[in-house]
Amino acid sequence: MTSVAEAAAQLWPAARLLSALSVRPAGPEDREGVVQLLAGSSADALHQRFLVGFGGPPLTALVDRLLARDASSRSVLALAGEAVVGHGMCAHAKSWQGRPAVEIALLVRDDQRGRGIGSALLYALRDEAVAMRAEWIQVTTAADNRVVTAMVRAHAPGLQPSSTALR
């Protein structure tokens, strides 16, 4: 007998990956997984994510911040089996028109792109933003980052991407 997941995977191969994918809150025990995610990401991907070139291996303080789950920020991970293949973060930002706002940011490992992982993180971050009582959600992106703009338009049409630089 074929399960629904197996039938879906035959019709749409990406479903096989999605059925093995889990998204959950990040915690201190995920330090090594996040270090591996950053180490396995290209310089371009890190620049698109952090909008700054920091060079060298990731600083301890940066990794700690990416695992935070406190009053001002929450983080989520995408896992394929044991491997961390994506990370998303939601943090309080400057209020917009007097209403509470958060900024979200995400990173998917270069070799895992185009399989729905970014979208899965986006949905999880939207839930986190609601839990943080945000009324506005913002994504700050480089002006030439068309992938994240397309993702936001396709999967979260109410979300507003804003560009930081024209290149």
Ligand SMILES: CC(C)(COP(=O)(O)OP(=O)(O)OC[C@H]1O[C@@H](n2cnc3c(N)ncnc32)[C@H](O)[C@@H]1OP(=O)(O)O)[C@@H](O)C(=O)NCCC(=O)NCCS
């Ligand atoms: C942006 C990013 C998170 C997307 O992750 P992903 O796992 O590839 O995203 P998905 O597979 O869920 O694709 C989501 C949507 O993005 C768009 N998209 C994905 N890849 C694309 C590409 N190469 N070209 C154009 N649009 C693309 C599509 O609209 C897609 O929706 P669809 O599958 O219904 O067509 C990933 O590219 C990344 O980590 N980039 C580097 C860091 C970054 O730019 N972060 C955003 C700034 S904070």
